[in-house]
Amino acid sequence: MELFDTATVLTRVLTSGVVMSIEKSDRELPGLERLLTKQSGRSKAVLLNSRSAAVHAALAGQGIGHGDTISRPGLGERDRAFLAWLGVTVREDDGAPAFDRIALEAANAHALGELASASSAPALVVDLTGLGFGPAAAVLTDDPTLWARAERLKIFGAYDLRTMWTQQEDSADLVPGVQFNYRLSPLVAACVRMALGQAARPLTTTGATT
16 A cells, blocks of 8 residues: 555544544544445445454344354354354354355455355455554444444444434344444544555556557
């Protein structure tokens, strides 16, 4: 990624005065959500600050928690340890997976749509850390209830990022028993958005040809 482009994005965010995800006027997080849904073909995106947080949200969104068992072959030691901490047992069978995973980096960031189309699980965990701007991830889904539950998991308090400003609860049944500080920074979101946007553009050449 060009240093000039990164500096331009960071300057835009810093001069906006909005550097926290709880700010009502933030534009970076919604912008990244729109880009991810557009490129992936999924209708909903939940932004989180790590891959583990995204795995947690993908499961909590489906009502999966302590004492439950899921099918998800091929998980690494770190993911299995995290799920064990959550009290979720993982089966290494060929059953329908609870979630699928994609890890994006510079070499494959342009292929999010193609990679997402190969997923049939209700939740798709996209690890964005490899793009180089710090831990970041997303859960992509077409299930509005899964999305709403996952959104509720990532912020302390009784309200999610969209209802906290009105303090009017409209989905009390979706409030999880425990909530975590899984919110993604607008600074990171802006840089990830830039990286994905540039990766999706076709390469162009300038200057005279011989």
